[in-house]
Every structure is written in C-alpha cells, then in structure tokens.
Amino acid sequence: MTTSLQRPNPMGRRLIETRVTVNVEPVTNGVPRSAWLRRSTAATWHRPYATLLFALDFLAAVVSSATAIVFTPSPTAGFTDKVTQELDPIFFAIAYWLLPLTWLLALWANGAYDRRYLGIGTDEFKRVVRAFVSVVSVVSVLALMVKTDLSRLAVFTALTVALLLISLLRYLARRTLYVLRKNGKAVQRVLLVGSYPEALEVHRVVTRTAQAGLVPVGIFLTEGAASVRGINTPVPTFANRDVVTLAADLDADTIAVCGNAGAEPGELRRLAWQLEGTGRDLVVAPQLTDIAGPRVHIRPVEGLPLLYVEEPTLAGVSWLVKTLLDRAAALIGLALLTPVFIAVAISIRVTSPGPVFFRQPRVGMEGKTFRCWKFRTMYMDAEERQAALMMQNESDGLLFKIKDDPRVTSAGRFLRRTSLDELPQLINVLKGEMSLVGPRPLPAENGDFLGDVRRRLLVRPGITGLWQVSGRSDLSWDDAVRLDLYYVDNWSLTADLQILMRTVAVVLRRKGAY
Structure with missing residues (x-):
C-alpha cells in the first residue's frame, strides 16, 4: 500500500514529497462470504454419516410407499377409477420418487442433517417429527388443490410407516456411530x-x-x-x-x-x-454444569446475550400426566405379570425358608418414609450378618454393596441379575409412593440426608432411573448422586421415556446388577 505524506514548510522552503511503503497483513476480522459456497469445517466425520442418513431416509420413504400400496386396498383409486389406467405410472412415480424426495427436502429444511444435532440428544428426532408434520401438510394441501380421491388409509400408512422407519434407521445408525466413537473414530x-x-x-x-x-x-x-x-x-x-x-x-x-x-x-x-x-x-x-438445554435460554438485551436458567418443571400438566401414566402402567403391569410373580414366589420358597417378599423402610418424596416392596433375595439372617461384612463393602456411599454377597440365595442371584426382584415395587407405584422413573429410594436407617443429596427428595423415587441405566452398582456414589440430581433438575416426559427404553437394554445386558 502506498500513501503520500506532506509536511508544511514554515520557512517557505520547497515542499519535499515523501513516499512511504507500508505492508499490511490480510484482514482476519471476518472473511468474505459467497451465497454459493458451503462453509467448510475442520471436522469431517459428519459428511459420510449425513450421506448414510440421506440414503437411509430415502430407503425408508420408498419402503413405506411400497407398504401402503401392497397392504391397503385400492391405493390408486383416484387415478384408476376416475381417470384412466394409463395414469398408473404417474401414481407410482409420485409414490416412489416424488414423496421420498419430499421427505428428504423436509428433513433437510428442518435441520435433520445438521451436524450439531447428529449423534447425541433428542434434537435430531424432534426434527424428524417436524419434517413429518411438514410432509403431512404438503400432501394435504396438494390433495385439496388437485382434488384427487386418494385412499386416506394408504396416505396415512405411507406417512406413518415412513416416520417410524426413518426414526428406527437413524437410531440404528446412531448406535453404529457410538461403536465407532468408542474406537476413537468419528470424533x-x-x-x-x-x-x-x-x-x-x-x-x-x-x-x-x-x-x-x-x-x-x-x-x-x-x-x-x-x-x-x-x-x-x-x-x-x-x-x-x-x-x-x-x-x-x-x-x-x-x-x-x-x-x-x-x-x-x-x-x-x-x-x-x-x-x-x-x-x-x-x-x-x-x-452451569448438569443443566439441560430446555432450562437454558439466551435473551439478548441491546446486543448483550443474557443466559437465563429456568426453574425445574416439577409441577403442572406434565407432572400430572406422569402420575396418571405411572398408576395406569403399574395396574396393567401387576395384572399381566401375575404368572411371573407366582413362579418367582415358588422359586424363593423352594430355595430358602422365609417370606416371599422383603419390605424395607425407604425415604420417599419430601422425606416421607414408606415400605419398599421387593422379592426376598437373601437369607433370613442377612441383616444380622451385615456387621461382620462391613469391611468388604464395595460401595463408597450410603448403600451396602458386595459383588459376591454370601447372604444372597441361589434364587436371589438370578433375581438380582435379571432385576426381577424389583417388580413388586409396582405396588408402591400404584399406591403413589414411587414412580416408574426417578432416583432410587435410599434406606431410611441412614438418617437425614445432608447437602445436595436432599434434592433427590423433590421427586418420587423410581423403579428405574438415570443412575440405573448409566452403570448401576458399578458407579461411584458421587456419580450416582450427580445423575440423580441431573434427573431432578432436568425432568421431562421425554427423558422418562428414554430412560425406560434404555432400562430394557441394561436389564438384558445384566451390567452392574448384583
């Protein structure tokens, strides 16, 4: 860059022009933008993954259209009955090409391929649901505009099956991604x-x-x-x-x-x-560690972004729905599992003398004490023998845990490994003392909870919880408390559903159960 600098001459002398060359470095405060160029990213793991999702989504939409055509009566009624048989190719082109492409466009428009939402959290599936709503709206509007008498059952089947298949295939793709990340790839x-x-x-x-x-x-x-x-x-x-x-x-x-x-x-x-x-x-x-996104909102004030942290939602309609679902599920579960209860009761009575059930005082919501129902898995003198085993305690918290506890009966070991010993707690759920999902109830004999642990008492204890699906007895006490507090602070019905689904996988793997 060249510039001219002139200095006045107070003595009337001739002005001398001086040229100074200044080297200016390239500007780094911002880069030129182009509407046609995609922003490059240093992380590239998402590109093959998004391509895979793109192919899976298209396949799911095609399979859903084929399902609707094969399993619903007269799916092409609007084309064959009112027009002519020659229009069938147009119908199949719409079903197998235009509708899947509409799905892909809706998914892209709703950010379902955005790398920020892929691989973790529920945002990816929320965007799939939004895409479903968008496709339903587009199909509904087009059906009204062209006045085509399509089979409503066929349309409903195609769209619903597509939603389910896309969600399922994305879940399986995510599990594959987890395996890669455990091996240090796609990170x-x-x-x-x-x-x-x-x-x-x-x-x-x-x-x-x-x-x-x-x-x-x-x-x-x-x-x-x-x-x-x-x-x-x-x-x-x-x-x-x-x-x-x-x-x-x-x-x-x-x-x-x-x-x-x-x-x-x-x-x-x-x-x-x-x-x-x-x-x-x-x-x-x-x-703001251990605070989930729904509670955090950014509200700019005159260009200053303020981070608002909302209170946990532990009341209202959602909490009422949780209570009603708990009671209904407990009632249905007790009715359906009666044969299992009878079989377990027989195995307990055959392997060791004593009652079938074990009822221990536990601390519930707001510090209220209740008796927690479980199938008995130990010999009758278990509590008397605990003092002699205290030096072998493998838990660093309020609970007493030994991986190979000699007080556990042969039937009890099987019940603990399969978590069948927890099923009688459906009685506590039906009575409103517990919930299907929540922090595990701790024994009442440990006395008053101190510090952060007391916050667990803001919700009803659960048969399963974030602690159980994240490692169970293999976790340290601090990690267990942290997970329970995270659940309390970020509770939602969606989180409960996720924990219930993860519980099935954890029980089948029998990890951390002893």
Missing part, C-alpha cells in the same frame, strides 16, 4: 481454553460419555504454566501461545472456552473473528 478433537480447574471440569464431563464424540487433545492455560507445575495432567497443557495457531498444530477442530476464560469484554468476539474461515468450531462451556 471431534477439542482444545480446552481456561484456567486448569475449569478446563479439567469440562474435560471430565466430555470424556464421561464416549458417545458425545468429544476428545480433548490439549489445554490452553489462561493463568500460565505455573498453575500446573508438578501436576500430572490428563492431556498436554500449553501457555503463552496463540490459541488459533495452537489449535492448528494440535489438529483440533473445536475450541472450547471454559468458565470465565472469555469473560473480558470483546475477547470472545475477537477469538470468533480469528476462527472465521478456519473451519474450527467455537463453543463456550459456562459454569
């Missing part, structure tokens, strides 16, 4: 930025579940290298480096700003500017 490499305690907390959270696909590869210390001197860090630590250059050197495709690292005015914005055009993602991990 995002994350550089953590912040003080060491804040970065370490985020490291613990993101590595707790391999399904998230977030792999920390380094920590950039905002407080300098002296803060970790003599500490064995889980990943390499760095200081006094340019963050963007460091991310490139580590091949990190994501930079996570932890805690208060980006609290200084303008600092986070400048980092976002520097990352533009690099394809690397910038995420912010605030100190």
Whole structure:
C-alpha cells in the first residue's frame, strides 16, 4: 500500500514529497462470504454419516410407499377409477420418487442433517417429527388443490410407516456411530481454553460419555504454566501461545472456552473473528454444569446475550400426566405379570425358608418414609450378618454393596441379575409412593440426608432411573448422586421415556446388577 505524506514548510522552503511503503497483513476480522459456497469445517466425520442418513431416509420413504400400496386396498383409486389406467405410472412415480424426495427436502429444511444435532440428544428426532408434520401438510394441501380421491388409509400408512422407519434407521445408525466413537473414530478433537480447574471440569464431563464424540487433545492455560507445575495432567497443557495457531498444530477442530476464560469484554468476539474461515468450531462451556438445554435460554438485551436458567418443571400438566401414566402402567403391569410373580414366589420358597417378599423402610418424596416392596433375595439372617461384612463393602456411599454377597440365595442371584426382584415395587407405584422413573429410594436407617443429596427428595423415587441405566452398582456414589440430581433438575416426559427404553437394554445386558 502506498500513501503520500506532506509536511508544511514554515520557512517557505520547497515542499519535499515523501513516499512511504507500508505492508499490511490480510484482514482476519471476518472473511468474505459467497451465497454459493458451503462453509467448510475442520471436522469431517459428519459428511459420510449425513450421506448414510440421506440414503437411509430415502430407503425408508420408498419402503413405506411400497407398504401402503401392497397392504391397503385400492391405493390408486383416484387415478384408476376416475381417470384412466394409463395414469398408473404417474401414481407410482409420485409414490416412489416424488414423496421420498419430499421427505428428504423436509428433513433437510428442518435441520435433520445438521451436524450439531447428529449423534447425541433428542434434537435430531424432534426434527424428524417436524419434517413429518411438514410432509403431512404438503400432501394435504396438494390433495385439496388437485382434488384427487386418494385412499386416506394408504396416505396415512405411507406417512406413518415412513416416520417410524426413518426414526428406527437413524437410531440404528446412531448406535453404529457410538461403536465407532468408542474406537476413537468419528470424533471431534477439542482444545480446552481456561484456567486448569475449569478446563479439567469440562474435560471430565466430555470424556464421561464416549458417545458425545468429544476428545480433548490439549489445554490452553489462561493463568500460565505455573498453575500446573508438578501436576500430572490428563492431556498436554500449553501457555503463552496463540490459541488459533495452537489449535492448528494440535489438529483440533473445536475450541472450547471454559468458565470465565472469555469473560473480558470483546475477547470472545475477537477469538470468533480469528476462527472465521478456519473451519474450527467455537463453543463456550459456562459454569452451569448438569443443566439441560430446555432450562437454558439466551435473551439478548441491546446486543448483550443474557443466559437465563429456568426453574425445574416439577409441577403442572406434565407432572400430572406422569402420575396418571405411572398408576395406569403399574395396574396393567401387576395384572399381566401375575404368572411371573407366582413362579418367582415358588422359586424363593423352594430355595430358602422365609417370606416371599422383603419390605424395607425407604425415604420417599419430601422425606416421607414408606415400605419398599421387593422379592426376598437373601437369607433370613442377612441383616444380622451385615456387621461382620462391613469391611468388604464395595460401595463408597450410603448403600451396602458386595459383588459376591454370601447372604444372597441361589434364587436371589438370578433375581438380582435379571432385576426381577424389583417388580413388586409396582405396588408402591400404584399406591403413589414411587414412580416408574426417578432416583432410587435410599434406606431410611441412614438418617437425614445432608447437602445436595436432599434434592433427590423433590421427586418420587423410581423403579428405574438415570443412575440405573448409566452403570448401576458399578458407579461411584458421587456419580450416582450427580445423575440423580441431573434427573431432578432436568425432568421431562421425554427423558422418562428414554430412560425406560434404555432400562430394557441394561436389564438384558445384566451390567452392574448384583
């Protein structure tokens, strides 16, 4: 760049023109945009995965159309009865090409292929449902416009089967993705930025579940290298480096700003500017750990984004629906499982003397004590023998657990492994003392709960819960409490349904049950 600088000559001398050449570096605060170019990303795992989903969605839509044509009477009534037989090819072109393509367009428009929603959480399936609503609306409007007398049953079958198949195939694809991520593939490499305690907390959270696909590869210390001197860090630590250059050197495709690292005015914005055009993602991990998205809302005020955290939803219509569903499911379950109850009762009486059921005082909602029903799995002198086994306790919390407990009967071992000993708790659910899903009820003899543990008492205890589907007895007490508190703080009917579905898989694997 060339510029002319002139200085006035107060003595009337001739002005001398001076030319100075200044080298200006390319602008980094923003990159030129093109409406026709797709934004490149450093993470590429989602591209083959999204392509696979695209093919599976199209296949599901084609199969659903074929199902409607084969299994519904007169699906082409609007074409054959009122027009001519020659219009059948048009019908099949619509059923096997136009309708599947409409599904793909609706899924794309609703963000069902967006990498931010793939692989974890429920947002992906919410977008599938929204796409279903969009396709139903388009088909309904077109049917009214062309006044075609299509079979309503055929249309309903095609759309509903497509929704179910797309959801099922995406679930299976997600399970495959989880297997790949456990083997270190299809992951995002994350550089953590912040003080060491804040970065370490985020490291613990993101590595707790391999399904998230977030792999920390380094920590950039905002407080300098002296803060970790003599500490064995889980990943390499760095200081006094340019963050963007460091991310490139580590091949990190994501930079996570932890805690208060980006609290200084303008600092986070400048980092976002520097990352533009690099394809690397910038995420912010605030100190609101274990709070789910539905409770967090961003509301800008004069350009200042304010993060609102709503109270947990533990009342209202949804809570009433949960109560009614619990009672109805318990009543139906007790009726259907009567033969199982009889078979279990016989096995208990045959293998050891004593009653069939064991009723232990447990602490329920709001600290109320109730008697929890279970099938007896131990010998009658189990409580007297517990004192002699205290040194073998493998639990670090309020519960007493031994993997090979000698007090458990032969029938009891089978009942515990299969979780059949928990079935009588449907009686507690029917009485309103427990729920199908919730924190596990803890023994009343442990006394008053202190600190954060008391928050578990805000909801009814459950037969199954987030603790059970995440490891059961294999988890530490701190992890169990954390999961229970997460459930209390982020409860929803959708979360209950997910936990119930995961419970089936956990029971079949018999992992952590003893």
